[in-house]
Amino acid sequence: MAIGDVTAVEGAENVHYVDTGMYDVPEYGSVYVIDGERTAVVDSGTGGDYERIADALDELGIDSLDAVVLTHVHLDHAGGAGHLLAAHPDAQAYIHERGARHLIEPDRLVAGTKDAVGDQWQYYAEPEPIPDERVTRLADGDAVDLGDRTLVAHEAPGHAPHQHVFHDADAGIVYTGDAAGLYIPSVDTIRETTPPPQFDLDQARRDVSTIADLEPEILAFSHFGPRAFDEAFLNGYKRTLMEWVEAVRRKRAELGDDDAVIEHFVDHADEMAGAEVWGERKAAAEARLNTRGCWRIWGRRSRVG
Template sequence: MAIGDVQAVAGTENVHYVDTGMYDTPQYGSVYIIDGERTAVVDSGTGGDYDALTGALDELGIDELDAVILTHVHLDHAGGAGHLLEDYPGAQAYVHERGARHLIDPERLVAGTKDAVGEQWQYYAEPVPIPEDRLTRLADGDAVDLGDRTLTAHEAPGHAPHQHVFHDAAAGIVYTGDASGIYVPEVDTIRETTPPPQFDLDQARRDASTITDLEPEILAFAHFGPRAYDEEMLQGYKRTLMEWVEAVRRKRAALADDDAVIEHFVAHADETAGAEVWGEEKAEAEMRLNTRGVLAYLRQKEA
């Protein structure tokens, strides 16, 4: 699948996904498009990949959008939301109640993102603030009614406290956001995602259990693409998280310097599946982000 390509989600009705080319990297960022009684997208990309998303909507013949459903407000998921609401005046945004204020006034969100992603900010666009009356706050168990289907929000705060996964029970789909890691289809594996500043290991593992309890048939990964649900793979992701955090903890104990720990793991990024698939630049950026997130988690645990 190449950047800009649109494909149907196998086993579903009127659900597609587009490779947005996030970070100029194929098979890293996907947005889901629901062409039902009420049209919707799940997540919205960085804003820097907005043309790929609107191109997909055009390709599917969708000229009116009803709902922009955001798994969380990190700007690789919510960066395009305000742009969509400008271009589709009938659309309403839906987001976790804890993240809503950051979409109404994104100044702090932008500053935090720039600090977290560093040079990768070049692939983003400045977010457009969302008017409060066009934003619906969701709590755990709230549902988004799309007419012929319902997406129910479930708390998944391990990656970020403003994250939900969305369950379409009738279709058997869970839109995972980042709650079940990063799926790399080329090697059929799930990699960790542990960004600063609010990653929580124990809660992230519970989030994977939350998804298992929903008994889905399809996991719709934001990174990247849909996959048939596999309980063993999701259990493996929980082990991956533990092993990754332990690796950073051990290296931190050995080096006693957080910057040295980060540079150690960045130097070994080319040994990971991410480097093989995404290329050196993105793999190193991913490793830097994930290491910083675990270090922040370890400091918080100590405090």
């Protein structure tokens, strides 16, 4: 699969995903397109990759969108939402009730994202604010009605408190957002994603159980595309999270300085699974972000490394 490619989700009728080329890394960003009675996309990229989503809609013959369904408001998932709504005046954005204000007034979210991602901001675009009346707020158990299918929102706040996973029971799909980590198909493993400022280890592990309890057939990861559901494989992400956080804790005990811990993991990023997929620069950015996300667990404020 190459950047810009549109691929059918195997085993799911009228569901495709586009490789948005996020961060200039093939397959890193996956936006799902549902061509049902009511058309929808699940997540919307950084905004900087908007044209690839627009091209995918054209390729699939979709002239208008009804729904932009967002797993959470982090800008690698929600950054393109305002651009999509501007291009599709009949579309409505669907988001966790805790994230809605950031779609309407994104300035605070933009500032936090710039602080978190550093020079990776070059791959984003300034988000377009969305009018309040075009934002539908979702709570746990609420559904997005797409006519021939329904996406049910399930709370998954470990990665971020404004995150839902969406279950399409008829199609057997769970759109995981970042609740199941970053899937890397080339080595068939899941990498941790533990960003500042609100990562919650215990809740993130419970979120994995939430997905497993739904017993889907397909896990629609927001990064690197879908995979067939396997409970043991998915539950392995709980162990991945524990091992990652423990590694950061041990290094903090050894070095005694947050900045030194961050630089240790940045310096060793190319040794970690995934670096061979997304390159040294993105591997270093992932290491910096994920290390900072662990500080909250021990009551320390996340700081720029």
